[in-house]
Amino acid sequence: MATYVDFDRVQYMADLGVKAPLCRLHFCRHCMKLRSTDCVSHEIDSHYCPHCFENMSPAEAKLKKNKCASCFECPSCFHTLSTRATGAPNPGDDPSRPAGRKVYYMGCGFCRWTTKVAGIPNQTVGSGAWSEKENTNSERINTLMEYFQQLAAIEKQEKDKKKFIRRKSFIPFSEKFGLSSTRKRASINPGLSSLSLKENPKVMDIEPAEASEQIEELSDEFIKNPLKLNEMTTLKQRLATPHFQPNFFSELYPRHKNLLTQRSLRCKECEHNVIKPEFNPCSIKYRIQLVAIYHVPEIRLFSQPNLEIGKETQVILTLLNPFDYAVTVTVHELKEAVFNAELSLPECDLSLPARDETAEFDDCAANQDFQDDPSVVTFRKSNKLGFFIKVTPKPSAAGAKVVIPFQIRYNYRNMTASSALTDPTAYETVSLQQSVFVDLGDLNSTAA
Amino acid sequence: MPMYEGFGYGGEKEAIVLDIGAAYTKIGFANDCSPRSIVPTEIYDKQTKTKLRIFDIKNNETLKASLLVFLKKIYLRHLQVNAKDRRAVIVENIIGPIDFRKLIADVLFKHFEVPSLLFAPSHLISLMPLGISTGLVLDCGYKETIVIPVCDNTPVLKAWQALPVGGKAIHNRIREMIKEFAIVREGNNEMPASNLPSDVLTEEILEDIKVRCCFITRLDRVNDPDIEHPSETIYPLQGSRILVIPGKIREMACEVLFQLDGEEKNIASLLLEALTLSSIDNRRNLMENIVLVGGTCQLTGFRQRLMAELKNLASTNNKYTDSIHLSSFKFHTAPIYENCTAWLGGAMFAGLQVLPNRSTAREKYLENEVLMDWSDPKTYEN
Numbered sequence: 001m002a003t004y005v006d007f008d009r010v011q012y013m014a015d016l017g018v019k020a021p022l023c024r025l026h027f028c029r030h031c032m033k034l035r036s037t038d039c040v041s042h043e044i045d046s047h048y049c050p051h052c053f054e055n056m057s058p059a060e061a062k063l064k065k066n067k068c069a070s071c072f073e074c075p076s077c078f079h080t081l082s083t084r085a086t087g088a089p090n091p092g093d094d095p096s097r098p099a100g101r102k103v104y105y106m107g108c109g110f111c112r113w114t115t116k117v118a119g120i121p122n123q124t125v126g127s128g129a130w131s132e133k134e135n136t137n138s139e140r141i142n143t144l145m146e147y148f149q150q151l152a153a154i155e156k157q158e159k160d161k162k163k164f165i166r167r168k169s170f171i172p173f174s175e176k177f178g179l180s181s182t183r184k185r186a187s188i189n190p191g192l193s194s195l196s197l198k199e200n201p202k203v204m205d206i207e208p209a210e211a212s213e214q215i216e217e218l219s220d221e222f223i224k225n226p227l228k229l230n231e232m233t234t235l236k237q238r239l240a241t242p243h244f245q246p247n248f249f250s251e252l253y254p255r256h257k258n259l260l261t262q263r264s265l266r267c268k269e270c271e272h273n274v275i276k277p278e279f280n281p282c283s284i285k286y287r288i289q290l291v292a293i294y295h296v297p298e299i300r301l302f303s304q305p306n307l308e309i310g311k312e313t314q315v316i317l318t319l320l321n322p323f324d325y326a327v328t329v330t331v332h333e334l335k336e337a338v339f340n341a342e343l344s345l346p347e348c349d350l351s352l353p354a355r356d357e358t359a360e361f362d363d364c365a366a367n368q369d370f371q372d373d374p375s376v377v378t379f380r381k382s383n384k385l386g387f388f389i390k391v392t393p394k395p396s397a398a399g400a401k402v403v404i405p406f407q408i409r410y411n412y413r414n415m416t417a418s419s420a421l422t423d424p425t426a427y428e429t430v431s432l433q434q435s436v437f438v439d440l441g442d443l444n445s446t447a448a
Numbered sequence: 449m450p451m452y453e454g455f456g457y458g459g460e461k462e463a464i465v466l467d468i469g470a471a472y473t474k475i476g477f478a479n480d481c482s483p484r485s486i487v488p489t490e491i492y493d494k495q496t497k498t499k500l501r502i503f504d505i506k507n508n509e510t511l512k513a514s515l516l517v518f519l520k521k522i523y524l525r526h527l528q529v530n531a532k533d534r535r536a537v538i539v540e541n542i543i544g545p546i547d548f549r550k551l552i553a554d555v556l557f558k559h560f561e562v563p564s565l566l567f568a569p570s571h572l573i574s575l576m577p578l579g580i581s582t583g584l585v586l587d588c589g590y591k592e593t594i595v596i597p598v599c600d601n602t603p604v605l606k607a608w609q610a611l612p613v614g615g616k617a618i619h620n621r622i623r624e625m626i627k628e629f630a631i632v633r634e635g636n637n638e639m640p641a642s643n644l645p646s647d648v649l650t651e652e653i654l655e656d657i658k659v660r661c662c663f664i665t666r667l668d669r670v671n672d673p674d675i676e677h678p679s680e681t682i683y684p685l686q687g688s689r690i691l692v693i694p695g696k697i698r699e700m701a702c703e704v705l706f707q708l709d710g711e712e713k714n715i716a717s718l719l720l721e722a723l724t725l726s727s728i729d730n731r732r733n734l735m736e737n738i739v740l741v742g743g744t745c746q747l748t749g750f751r752q753r754l755m756a757e758l759k760n761l762a763s764t765n766n767k768y769t770d771s772i773h774l775s776s777f778k779f780h781t782a783p784i785y786e787n788c789t790a791w792l793g794g795a796m797f798a799g800l801q802v803l804p805n806r807s808t809a810r811e812k813y814l815e816n817e818v819l820m821d822w823s824d825p826k827t828y829e830n
Contacts, residue, residue, distance in 0.1 A: 038516065038559070042523075043530050058529075066484065066528050137783035138481040144579050145479065145796055152800035159805065209578035211737055211778030218666055218749050226679040227698065232660040239472065243482030245746075245785050261528050 010299050012292070013435035015039050015269075025292035026274040028267040029414065032432060034292055040265040040274055047259040048281035051080045055281045056259075067256035070127055074108035075118075075237060075252035081106040083126050084114075106130065106254060118253055133253045135243040147206040154203070264288075294322050297329050297352070297410055299436050302386055307402055307443050312344075312392045315404075315440060321352035321383040327410050328352075331389075334405040334435055340397035341404055341440075344390035346376040355383040393443060402440040409433045463798040464527055467539035467570070467791040468552075470503050471590035471615060472743065473518075474791035475526045478537070478798030482784060483791050485526045491517050503591070508547065515555050523560065531560035535807060537798040539790050541587075542569040542603060543594065543610070546821060557813050566798070566807035567819070571596040572603050573793030574741045577782045582730065583737040586719060587790070588705070588744040590615040595718040597726045597734050605822075607725035609718040613705055615744045619654040621704045622662070625697045633690040641691065648685060657683060661693055664702045664749035667756040702747060706757055712767075716757035724771040731771075736778040743787035751779055 011019040014036040026035045047061035048054065049068035056064070072081040088103040103122035107114040115130075116122075123129040231249045238245040241255055265275040276288040302316035321327050329350045333343065351370055370380065378386040393402050413427040467474040468489055476483035491514050493500040502518060505511040523531050536556055540549060549567055556562045571585040571594070581601045587594045595609040626649060630641040661681050669675050677695035685691050706714045713721075719738065723731050740751065758777045762768050782789045797803070808819060821827045 041532070041561075042520070044524070044528055047528060061528065135481050140783045141481045141577065141792070141796070144577065145799060147579065148576065148796060148800055152802045155802050156805075206579050208580045209780050209782070211780045213755075213776060213778050215752050215755055215779070217752050218663070223663075223665065223669075223678050223699070224676075227661060227681045229660060229681055229683060234656055235659045238659075239486040242474070242476075242484075242486050242788055243784065245787075247748075259528065261524060263524065 006301075009301055009439040009441075011437045011439070012296070013437070019437055022292050022296060022298055025296075026265065026267075027290050027292045027295040028270065028272065028274055029290055029295075030270045030272045031267060032412070032414070032430060033269075034296065034434065035267055035274060037265075039268055041268055043264050043266060045262045045264050045277065046279060046281070047261050049257055050260045051257055053281050055262075055279070061259055064259075066259045068259060069256070071257040072106060072130060072254040073257045074111060074113050075240065075254055076113040076249070077108060077111040078240070079108050079110040080257060081108055081115075081254055085126070086122070088122065113252070115254060117250065119250070120253075130254065132255055133241070133244050137243070143206060147204055150203045295412070296434055297321055297327060297408060299408065299438065301438055301440070305391070305440055307341075307391065307393050307397075307440060309393050309395055309397060309443065312342075312390050314388045315391050316378055316386050317389060317438065318384055318386050319350055319352065321355055323413070324354050325413060326351065326353050329408050329410045331387075332407045332409060332433075334407050339403060339405050340394050340400060341402050342392040342394065343404055343406065344392075345406055346373075346387055346389070348373050348376055350377070350385060350387060352383055352385060391440065397443060401442060403437055404440060405435060405437050407433050407435050461529075461533055463535035463537050463803060464523075464529065465537045465539070465791060465794045465798050466522065467788075467794060468502070469589055469743070469787075470501075470592075472787065473522070474539075474788055475522055476791065476795055477527070478795050478803075480795055481792070483788055483795075486787070487522075487526065489518070491521075508551065511548075512551050512555060515551060516559055519555060519560065531556075531562055534562065535564045535566070535798070535803060536562045537566045537568055537794050537803070537807075539570045539573065539794040540567045541594065542571060542596065542605070542822070543608060546823070549821075550819065553808075553813065553819050554817075557810050562810065564804060564807040564809045565813070566803065568794045568797055569603060570741070570790040570793075572598055572601065573797055574739055574782075574790045575601070576793040576796045577784060577789055578739065578780050580737055580780070582733050583739045583780065584719060584722060584734040585739045585741060586715065586745075587742045588614055588715060588740070588750075589742040590744070593705075593715045593718060593742075593744075595722045597722050597730070599726070599730050599734070604726050604730075607722045609722045609725075611709075611713055611715060611718055613715065614742070615655070615658070617704045618658055618662070618702050618744070619651060622654050622657055622697060622701045623649050625701055626657075626691070626693070629694050629696055631692050632685070633692060634688055648689075653685070657693065657697075658701070658747075661698050662701050662747070663698065664705070664747050664753045665699045666749070667753060667760060669699070670703065670706075705744070706753065712765075714757065716754055716761055717765075719758060720761055720765075720768045720772060724768065732774060735772075735774060736776060737780060738777060739780045739782070739789075741782075741786050741789040745786040755779065 007021045007023055010021060012022050012025060012034055013019055014025055014034040016036075016039060018036040018038060020036050024037065026037075026040060027033075028035050044058060046055050046057060047066065048056070049071055051071040052068065054068065054070070073079070074081050083104050084107050085102045085104050088101055101124065103124055104126050105115045105120075105122045233246055233249055233252065237252065238247070241253070244253065246252055262277045262279075262281060263275075264273055264277065266272065267274050273288045274290045276286060277283075278285050278287060298320040300318040300320070302318050305313050305315045307313055319329060329352065331345045331350070333345060372380065372385075376387050378388060380386075389404070389406075391402070391404060410432060412430050412432045414430055415427050463478040465476050465478055467483075471489060472486050473489045474483040475485050475487065488499075489503065490499045490501045492498075500514065502511070502514055505514055523529065538549075538552060553565055556565055570587060574585050574587075575581065575583050575598055582599050584595065584597045591614050592610055592612045593614055597604045597607050627642045631638050632641050632644060661683065677699055679695055681693045681695075681698060683691040683693050706716065708714050708717070723734060726734060740754070744750070755777060759775055762772050762775050762777075782792070784792045813819070818827050
């Protein structure tokens with residue numbers, strides 16, 4: 001069964017004509033439709049550090065610039081740094097005396113980079129004392145920002161002024177309707193709105209950047225000296241810290257670990273959640289988990305068929321019931337699809353028992369008393385069965401992959417929120433259909 | 449707890465700022481002093497199982513799908529914000545393809561549902577981090593080098609100049625020179641590098657060689673036939689293979705930027721050409737306010753060499769001696785590295801309160817799907 005590796009071969013049709021394997025799809029319980037990852041909106045729930053699992057709200061993460069305050073990353077190989085303790089050399093000059101207090105440095109367990117390489121002094125406390133390299137230009141940038149903010153304020157003011165003037169043109173009308181007295185009073189009184197306009201806006205002075213003519217030429221020593229490749233940083237290392245792109249290995253500086261996010265997915269049509277994780281990042285559980293594979297009967301390709309043009313071949317497909325109730329699936333032709341093979345689909349119903357996780361370990365398969373047509377059903381095991389489809393590739397399939405489309409119909413028990421309140425076992429049964437596309441692969445090359 | 453968010457300026461969340469370059473994309477927020485991350489502008493193609501540069505995709509359908517994947521990764525992985533509640537600012541090449549900006553707008557407005565979008569011309573906003581209003585901006589990136597003079601905050605499009613040289617041209621030159629001059633050691637065996645399988649010298653390796661080994665040499669050493677090249681460098685390739693890179697490659701590979709082509713153009717002549725095309729009253733001001741942006745400008749020796757080339761061409765080439773009588777060229781240094789200068793300009797502009805007025809709102813775009821575009825006056829009508 002090639003399904004686990006080649007899961008792309010059986011695709012389901014989601015909305016907007018997107019075809020995707022079932023394990024990549026979601027099932028919206030409220031629209032009763034398959035949703036692909038492009039048709040759901042991704043929302044960020046919370047942030048967490050992948051190393052220490054500290055989680056924080058978006059507001060806190062924003063404040064910390066999406067970085068963990070306590071964990072650091074190796075600037076050389078991006079592995080997480082660990083804190084190490086070492087004895088400080090005694091300030092006294094007697095080397096025979098044992099080292100005194102402990103000091104700490106950070107090291108990478110993978111590439112052996114340590115903070116000593118960067119010339120960062122050892123710290124006397126294990127955590128909290130480390131800092132990232134400051135952006136030395138931020139002061140200048142902030143001054144410029146302030147200046148541009150003032151310019152922007154003037155522009156905005158002028159825009160508002162235009163609006164104000166336009167409003168004035170309605171005065172004749174207001175006179176007509178007896179509003180002139182209030183208007184007059186307003187014009188005598190220097191209102192707040194006009195005050196800010198009459199005032200001459202003052203903009204702070206900034207020093208524009210000075211261009212320079214003097215540039216130091218490359219020295220002969222630089223050109224002649226042999227290059228030590230190990231001392232040069234790679235582009236990836238440089239770009240990891242955009243405000244400080246060091247050229248030399250000795251200038252690398254540890255950086256805070258970037259956070260990761262927990263996301264929830266929301267159906268774009270009905271705005272209900274499709275996936276909602278638990279708040280705790282350590283938990284792998286979900287509060288809402290509408291993955292298609294638990295809500296739609298799954299079709300798999302049993303084995304690679306041997307196809308030839310014009311020759312009828314039996315293809316075995318496997319059908320799985322993911323529900324905890326018995327289900328009956330019927331297979332139908334897909335009318336509007338264009339395909340390159342003649343199909344003969346099973347006409348009888350395919351009944352499957354409920355999914356039972358203990359059945360795997362139950363050797364004496366009980367109650368398998370289904371009246372199966374042996375020309376359709378090949379085998380049956382707990383909640384899955386194999387069935388035949390007869391495929392005759394058309395001449396147009398030459399050189400292309402044979403893809404067979406069909407539709408499955410089944411009954412789905414939907415637990416609605418309103419009914420669940422009164423009776424947790426209540427459900428309504430809906431008949432659903434899904435379009436399936438099975439890629440049977442290339443034609444047999446020896447026959448071509 | 450999003451209700452506590454946004455007590456900062458104006459109660460509004462900071463806009464996101466993207467500078468999608470041919471090789472690298474700079475990602476960050478408005479009001480920040482540097483980008484949050486710089487990532488390659490590429491996606492992983494599942495079908496061919498290779499990395500695919502976004503700008504190499506020719507088919508519009510595939511490009512749209514790829515942009516979706518790329519922007520999704522940017523939003524969720526690098527920015528970690530919900531696209532819906534942030535205005536977006538894209539730093540764009542003013543003479544870039546219209547189709548590309550249309551696709552970006554389409555994907556951002558329709559799929560990510562951003563509230564508003566602004567395309568900021570990269571040459572113009574590169575002046576913002578310097579606090580000047582007039583400058584001659586040279587953008588030397590991966591695919592091409594573009595020069596546009598900006599006078600009093602207005603790009604003078606009449607005088608734009610471009611040449612298809614940049615990081616990529618250097619990579620190609622390194623590959624050619626390695627095939628010609630380098631040798632490969634494997635154990636005790638030596639063989640010329642031309643025997644290497646063609647897929648060994650990938651773009652990544654060439655880029656790494658450029659960044660770590662190469663530099664731009666002095667003008668006086670270029671035409672001197674007897675100069676002694678710097679020493680060779682040993683560069684480990686995969687496994688036991690070792691590439692011996694001769695000093696000639698280290699010193700001369702980047703010359704592709706400064707070699708005069710058939711029309712006597714190199715990146716220095718672009719600047720001079722742009723100067724002769726701009727008005728005579730602005731020339732002096734422009735010459736003394738040259739702004740270098742783009743990652744390729746960060747190569748060791750780039751500034752020095754460009755200055756030397758400018759002075760040399762301006763004083764010897766007849767084309768320029770008549771129109772440019774001065775020779776005092778001055779280069780600016782922005783408060784950030786050259787590859788992020790345009791991004792920083794975008795981030796500064798995005799932090800201003802006029803941003804909502806200047807950008808295209810989502811509702812307006814969805815009405816008629818028209819983006820303001822300088823090359824088409826009709827788009828300004830509504």
